[in-house]
Amino acid sequence: MQDEKLIPLSALQHFAFCPRQCALIHNEQAWAENWLTAQGQVLHQRVDRGEPETRKGIRYERGVLVSAESLGITGKLDLVEIELSTGSMKPVEYKRGRPKRDNWDRIQLCAQGLCLEEMRGRPVRSGALWYWQTRHRDEVEFTSELREETVAAIRGVRDLLVSGQTPKAVYEKKCDACSLYDLCNPKLLGRDGSARYVDDLFKEVDEQ
Ligand code: SF4
DSSP states (O other), rough: OGGGOOOEHHHHHHHOOOHHHHHHHHHOOOOOOHHHHHHHHHHEEEEHHHEEEETTEEEEEEEEEEETTTTTTTEEEEEEEETTTOOOOOEEEEEEOOOOSSSSHHHHHHHHHHHHHHHEEEOOEEEEEEETTTEEEEEEOOOOHHHHHHHHHHHHHHHHHHHHHHOOOOOOOGGGGGHHHHHHHHHHHHHHHHHHHHHHHHHHHHHH
16 A cells, blocks of 8 residues: 555544544645644644653653555554563653543554554554643553444545545534634524525536
8 A cells, every 4th residue: 555545644533533534634735723623733742742762671662653455544642652571562651631431542553553563563452641730641452342433434534535525514412622613603504595506506517
């Protein structure tokens, strides 16, 4: 699979959060920085600056570039912990906010594990999410259900990117925390018939 067709790991989290957000960012290259994304970027820049180190039998590697050609995904891992006695690996992803009930972050983490498995040819059974806001580390087991959900998300992102379409806005509670809220305007677009009419006009032009 060619590099340009590889899906960035971050797109999986965007897609799991909201397919429209994923399309706006990855199909339409829209990016609105709010204080949430700005804090997240600062956090990841700090993480990337860290040098590899070994403590108490664990090797810590930061900013690790990975890909899984068979799945068509690629990205940069915040941290990989390698247990030197067994060689077992664990991806660790730093998040700005707090743990979520939905699997948005766990899907991205699981995809990281799938990349490590393919690249290093050994099973990766779990990973960890570290939440800045709550200073809390969540261990995440890569169960068969989570793996299936992750592969389905990869398929969903690919279909979305290939289609070039952007799903319509539907306002939900999570929109309030979305970095693209102003650009997306889900409350207006969700109920504004004229906006839908304009959308349909563009769709018809695209289809010609
Ligand atoms: S504001 Fe809501 S509908 Fe719009 S992109 Fe964000 S999460 Fe999706």
